[in-house]
Amino acid sequence: MSGTGRIVIEGVGVVGGFGGGAHDLSRALTGSACSPGTLELSTGSGPVTIPAFRADVSRLEEFLPARTLRRIDHFSRLGLLGSHLALADAELPEAERPRLGIVIASGYGATGSTYAFLKSFISDGDIGASPTSFSSSVHNAAAAHISIQLGAKGPNLTVSDVHLSVPSALATARIWLAEGRVQRVLFGAVDELSELIGYIRHRTRDASPAGPMTPLRTEMETSIPGEGAAFLLLARESASRGGYCTLDASTTGSLPIPGLPFPEPGLLVLGADGCRESGRRYATVARNARVACYTPLYGSMPAGPAFDLAAAALILKGGRVYPSPGGGFLDFPATVPVGGEPVGADRVSCLTLAVDEAYGLTTLGRVEPQ
Amino acid sequence: MRPTVQQMSVAPIAITGMGCICAAGRNLPDSMEALLRGERHPAPPVRFASDHPVRYPVFEAADFEEPPDLLRTSAFGLHAAREAVADAGLDRKALGALRVGVCVGTTVGTVVSEETFCRGYLAGHVPDMTPIRRILRSNPADVIAREFGLSGPRQAVVTACASGTDAVGIAGSWIRAGLCDAAIAGGADELGRITYIGFISLMITDDSPCKPFDQHRKGLNLGEGAAMLVLASERALRRTGMRARSFLLGYGSAGDAYHMTAPQPDGAGLRSAISEAMATGGVSSASVAFVNAHGTGTPDNDRVESRVLHDMLPGIPFLSTKGYTGHTLGAAGAIEAVFTAACLEMGNIPANAGFETPDPVIGLTPVREVTAVSGTVALSESLAFGGNNSVVVLGKA
Numbered sequence: 001m002s003g004t005g006r007i008v009i010e011g012v013g014v015v016g017g018f019g020g021g022a023h024d025l026s027r028a029l030t031g032s033a034c035s036p037g038t039l040e041l042s043t044g045s046g047p048v049t050i051p052a053f054r055a056d057v058s059r060l061e062e063f064l065p066a067r068t069l070r071r072i073d074h075f076s077r078l079g080l081l082g083s084h085l086a087l088a089d090a091e092l093p094e095a096e097r098p099r100l101g102i103v104i105a106s107g108y109g110a111t112g113s114t115y116a117f118l119k120s121f122i123s124d125g126d127i128g129a130s131p132t133s134f135s136s137s138v139h140n141a142a143a144a145h146i147s148i149q150l151g152a153k154g155p156n157l158t159v160s161d162v163h164l165s166v167p168s169a170l171a172t173a174r175i176w177l178a179e180g181r182v183q184r185v186l187f188g189a190v191d192e193l194s195e196l197i198g199y200i201r202h203r204t205r206d207a208s209p210a211g212p213m214t215p216l217r218t219e220m221e222t223s224i225p226g227e228g229a230a231f232l233l234l235a236r237e238s239a240s241r242g243g244y245c246t247l248d249a250s251t252t253g254s255l256p257i258p259g260l261p262f263p264e265p266g267l268l269v270l271g272a273d274g275c276r277e278s279g280r281r282y283a284t285v286a287r288n289a290r291v292a293c294y295t296p297l298y299g300s301m302p303a304g305p306a307f308d309l310a311a312a313a314l315i316l317k318g319g320r321v322y323p324s325p326g327g328g329f330l331d332f333p334a335t336v337p338v339g340g341e342p343v344g345a346d347r348v349s350c351l352t353l354a355v356d357e358a359y360g361l362t363t364l365g366r367v368e369p370q
Numbered sequence: 371m372r373p374t375v376q377q378m379s380v381a382p383i384a385i386t387g388m389g390c391i392c393a394a395g396r397n398l399p400d401s402m403e404a405l406l407r408g409e410r411h412p413a414p415p416v417r418f419a420s421d422h423p424v425r426y427p428v429f430e431a432a433d434f435e436e437p438p439d440l441l442r443t444s445a446f447g448l449h450a451a452r453e454a455v456a457d458a459g460l461d462r463k464a465l466g467a468l469r470v471g472v473c474v475g476t477t478v479g480t481v482v483s484e485e486t487f488c489r490g491y492l493a494g495h496v497p498d499m500t501p502i503r504r505i506l507r508s509n510p511a512d513v514i515a516r517e518f519g520l521s522g523p524r525q526a527v528v529t530a531c532a533s534g535t536d537a538v539g540i541a542g543s544w545i546r547a548g549l550c551d552a553a554i555a556g557g558a559d560e561l562g563r564i565t566y567i568g569f570i571s572l573m574i575t576d577d578s579p580c581k582p583f584d585q586h587r588k589g590l591n592l593g594e595g596a597a598m599l600v601l602a603s604e605r606a607l608r609r610t611g612m613r614a615r616s617f618l619l620g621y622g623s624a625g626d627a628y629h630m631t632a633p634q635p636d637g638a639g640l641r642s643a644i645s646e647a648m649a650t651g652g653v654s655s656a657s658v659a660f661v662n663a664h665g666t667g668t669p670d671n672d673r674v675e676s677r678v679l680h681d682m683l684p685g686i687p688f689l690s691t692k693g694y695t696g697h698t699l700g701a702a703g704a705i706e707a708v709f710t711a712a713c714l715e716m717g718n719i720p721a722n723a724g725f726e727t728p729d730p731v732i733g734l735t736p737v738r739e740v741t742a743v744s745g746t747v748a749l750s751e752s753l754a755f756g757g758n759n760s761v762v763v764l765g766k767a
Contacts, residue, residue: 044496102625108482109528117568118488126422126567134568135631135755139480139528144756147625153639156625156758157536160480160528162509168525175543179380181646199491200482203499251549252523356516358524 007177008367010235010243011090012310013082013188016228016298017053021085025307026314028297029322031339036224036299039198050202052193053226053299057081063088064149071132072145075110079142079190080149082229086186087150090233090243101154101182102143105169105189107162107302109139112194142190154182161252163271165189166305167352167360170250173234183239188231189306201225205275213296215272216336217328218283223274226299230306232313245316246365248347255285255357262289266345267321267337269293269308271352273300281353283333290344291334296326305352305360312348312364319343379652382765383542384602384614386552387458388708389450392595392695393429397453401694402712405720406740410694412579412591418563426575428561429593429696441508443479446596446701447558451514454554457615458600462518464610471522471550473541474510474598475533475557476700478565480526482506485563510558514598522550528700531664532623532754533557534597535703538762539621541601551606557704558596565699566592572631574668580697582665582690582722583672583736585729590666593696597704599711616711617765619747620651626757632670633753637678640751643759644682647749651763658686659745660719662710664753665690665736666697667724671753676732687743689736693723703752707762710750714766719743 014021017036018028028034039052057077060069063084069077087097117133135141140158147156155176159169166189173185205223214222234247262268270293272282294311295304315321323339343366352360388398393411395401404410412427436445455465482505490497511524523544527537534557541555569575569592576589602612624642626634633640648654661683663675667690679688691709698705713719722736746766753759 042491042494044494098627106528109480111482114481114483115488118483118485118564119492121567122485122489122492126420126563126570129567129571131568131571131573134571137481137568138477138530138755140530140754140756140758141630143529144625144630144758147627147757148629151627153625153627153642155623156529156756157540157623158528160509160526161511161524162480162506164524168523171523171549172525172540172543175540175547175549178547179543196488196491197482200499200502204502254521356512358512 006237007174007247008235008237008240008243009232009245009247009313010240011086011233012244012313013086013089013231014307014310015055015078015081016307017055017226018297020059020081022089025310029294029311029314031323034297039193041199041202048202051224053224054193055228073110073113073136075112075190075192076142076145078192078229079146079188082188082231083146083186086231086233092233097150098153099183100152101176101185102147102152102156103169103173103185103187104143104158105165106139106160107165107191108197109160110137110141111196112192113137115194115196163302163352163354164252164358164360165302167250167252167362170362174247174250177234177236183236185234186231187234188229189303190229191227191301191303193225193227198225212326213274214326214328215274215279215293215295216332218276218279221276223300226301228298228303230303230310232309244313245367248363248365250362252360255359257359257361267292267343267348269312269348269350271305271308273304278353285353287333289334291336292321292324305350308350309362312350315343315348316364316366380650381546382617382619383545384607385599385616385618385711386602386612386614387454387600388711389453389457390597390705390708391431391434391446391449392698392705393431393593394694396432396434398708398712405691405694406718408721408723410723415566420563420566422570424577426570426577427579427591429591430561431595439504440513441479441504442560443476443558444508444510444513446560447474447510448513448517450556450596450598451554454598454600458612465518465520468551468606469522470520471541471544471553472511472515472520472524473527473537473553473555475527475537475703476510477530477533477559479510479558480528514554529758530754530756531699531702532752532758532760533700533703535752535760535762536623538599538618538704538707542618542621545601545603552600552602554598555601556596556598557701559594559698559700561592561594576667579724580667580693581724582667582692583676583732584725585727587667587669587672589668591696593698595698595705596701597708599708614767616714616767618762619653619765620647620763622646622650623760628757631755633674635674637674639757639759640678640753641682643761647761647763653747653763655683657745657747658683658749659743660748661686661688662706662750663688663690664751665692667692673731676734680734687737687741689719689722706750710748711764714748714764717742
C-alpha cells in the first residue's frame with residue numbers, strides 16, 4: 001500500500017445539547033450559557049425527571065427532504081445531521097461523496113429502536129414484532145443511512161467499544177487513509193439518550209445534581225447524560241485542501257500510557273464526564289499536566305471523546321485555549337488554563353479512560369502555514 | 371461512481387491458529403468432518419420459546435462451557451479463541467511477550483437490551499440490573515483480551531452480517547501498520563428470541579431447512595457460534611516459533627449506498643469489494659480455487675451474489691456453508707473464513723447443503739458433492755444489512 005503521509009481534519013460537524021455546527025460549539029466553548037434540558041423517565045416508584053443534554057435534529061431538513069426522513073429514527077438522524085454538517089463545513093464537492101469511506105463509533109447503538117422493537121412484541125406478541133424497528137436497531141444503521149443519503153460507496157465500518165469506541169474506530173480510520181484505501185474518511189461518533197439508556201443510567205449512577213457538571217471535582221458525582229453526534233472529515237494531506245489541524249495519532253491500550261508524564265506546555269483535553277470514580281482516575285493519569293475539559297457543554301456519553309476532538313480542532317485552528325466550564329479545578333492536581341491563553345504547543349491530545357485500566361489517546365497537530 | 375482502488379498488493383499475514391464452534395461442531399476439526407459428511411440438523415429452537423404460530427428451524431450450537439457472568443456471545447468467542455490460541459501453540463506467557471490485538475465482529479454482543487429487563491421496566495416494576503451489568507462487561511473483544519491478558523488494540527466491529535469478515539481484514543491491517551505483532555480476530559454471535567423474532571418479522575426466514583442458491587429457496591435459517599483466527603506478523607513468527615497454517619492475502623469492503631436491508635440489484639458494492647480484495651491480495655481470478663459465498667438462501671441475496679460470481683469469477687467452484695451452520699450473523703464471516711482456510715488445507719470442499727434444483731434466474735450451480743480443489747487461493751464473501759460487502763482472500767501455506 002502507499003506511504004503513510006499526514007492526515008488533515010478538513011471539516012467538523014457536531015450536534016449536541018449546545019446546538020448544531022462548529023459555530024455553535026465554538027460559541028459554547030467561549031462561554032455562552034449551555035444549560036441541560038430534561039429527560040422524563042417512568043420508574044417503578046413513579047415518574048422521574050433527570051437533567052440531560054438533548055440534541056435537536058430539526059436542522060436536518062436543511063439538508064434532506066422531510067419525506068426522506070420519515071422512517072429514519074433519532075439515532076440515524078443524529079448521524080445524518082452530524083455528517084452533513086461536517087461535509088458542509090469542509091465545503092466538500094458533491095462529486096467527491098461516492099469515494100468517501102465511512103467510519104462510525106457508537107457506544108450503545110440505536111437503543112431507541114431496539115427498545116421500540118422489544119416493546120412491539122412484548123405488547124403484541126411475537127407475531128406483532130415491528131420489522132421497521134428491527135432493521136433500524138442494528139448498530140450500523142446510522143452508517144448505512146449516511147452511505148445511502150450521500151451515495152458514499154467506499155468502505156463502511158461501525159465500531160462499538162463503549163467508552164473507547166472513538167479512539168478505537170479512529171485508529172482504523174487512520175489505517176484506511178494510510179493504506180490508501182480511500183482519500184477521505186467521514187468519521188463520526190453517535191450516541192442517543194433513549195428512554196432505555198436514560199433509565200439504565202438512572203439505576204447505575206448516583207443521583208445527578210441540579211447544578212452544572214464539574215468533572216474535575218473528584219469528590220462527587222456530577223455527571224449529566226448527553227446525546228449527539230460529532231463528525232470529522234479526514235483526508236490524506238496529499239488530497240486535502242487544508243483544514244483545522246492534523247490527526248497525528250490515535251491509540252488504545254492498557255495503562256500506563258507510554259511517554260507519561262505529558263509534556264508541558266502541550267494541552268491535554270480530558271474526557272472526564274463527572275463520574276466520581278473515573279474523575280479520580282483522570283486525576284491520577286493527568287497529574288501535573290496542562291489540562292482542559294469540555295464535557296459540561298455536551299454531557300456524558302460514549303461518543304463524548306469525538307466532541308473533545310472537535311473542541312481540540314477548534315483550539316488548534318484558533319490558536320487559543322478555551323476555558324474549561326464547570327469550575328471546581330482547585331483540587332485537581334494539574335494546571336487548568338483559565339481560557340484565552342495561546343495553545344503554546346503544536347499538539348493537543350485527547351485522553352479517554354475506561355474501565356479495566358484501558359485508555360484511548362488521540363493527538364492532533366497544528367497545520368503548518370501554507 | 372465506484373470508489374477507486376489502488377491496484378497494489380499488501381504483505382500476506384500468517385494465520386497460525388484457528389478455532390470454531392457452531393451447530394456443525396464444538397471445534398474446527400469436528401465441524402469440518404460434519405461438513406464433509408454432509409450432516410446438518412436444523413430444528414425449531416430448544417433454548418428459547420416463541421408464541422409465533424410457525425416454528426422456524428434454526429441451527430443451535432451444542433452445549434459448551436458458558437461462564438454465568440458472560441453473555442453467551444462472548445462465551446462463544448472465548449471458546450473459539452482458546453482453540454485458536456492452542457492451535458497456534460501459544461499460551462498466556464507467549465502471548466504476554468507480544469503486543470496482541472483483539473478484533474471481533476458481532477451483531478448482538480454489544481447491544482444494550484434484554485427482554486426480561488425490558489418486560490419488567492414496561493410493567494412498571496424495578497427490574498433486576500444483573501442482565502444489563504452482564505452486557506456492559508461482556509464486550510467480546512474485551513472478554514478475550516482480559517482472558518489472555520492482552521495489551522494491544524481491541525475492537526468490536528458491528529457491521530451486521532459482514533462483521534466477522536471485516537474483523538479479520540481489519541486485524542490484518544493492524545499488523546501491517548505495526549499496531550500489534552499478532553491478533554486474535556473473528557466473530558461471535560448467539561441466537562436468542564430477539565434475533566429470532568426480528569428475522570421472522572422481516573419475512574426472510576425459511577420454514578424448512580435453508581436451500582442456498584436453489585430455485586425453491588425461501589430464506590435463511592438462523593444459527594449461532596464463533597470462530598477466531600490467530601494472525602501473526604513475521605516478527606511474531608520469529609519470536610514464538612509459530613508456523614503459518616495459511617495466509618490472509620487480501621481484504622476488500624465497499625458499501626452499496628442503496629437500501630437498508632436489500633442488496634443492490636447489480637451487486638456493484640460486492641464487485642468493488644471483490645476487486646479490492648483480489649488487488650490487495652495480488653491474485654487473479656485464474657488462481658482462485660473456490661469461493662465460499664455468503665449464500666444465505668434468501669431470494670435477493672443469492673440472485674445478486676450469483677450474478678456477480680458469474681461475471682467476475684466464471685467457472686470457479688462456489689458453495690455456501692450456511693446449510694450446515696445456519697446464518698450466524700456477526701460470526702458468519704469468521705466461521706466461513708476458517709472453513710475456507712481448512713478446505714484449502716484439505717484440498718476438498720463440501721457440498722452446498724440444501725441445493726437440489728438449479729434456478730434458471732441464477733444460471734449457476736454450486737458444488738453438489740464433496741469436490742477436490744487444487745488451487746492455492748480462495749475467497750470468502752459477506753453481505754450485510756446496511757449495504758456492507760466484505761471479502762477476504764485466503765491462501766494455502
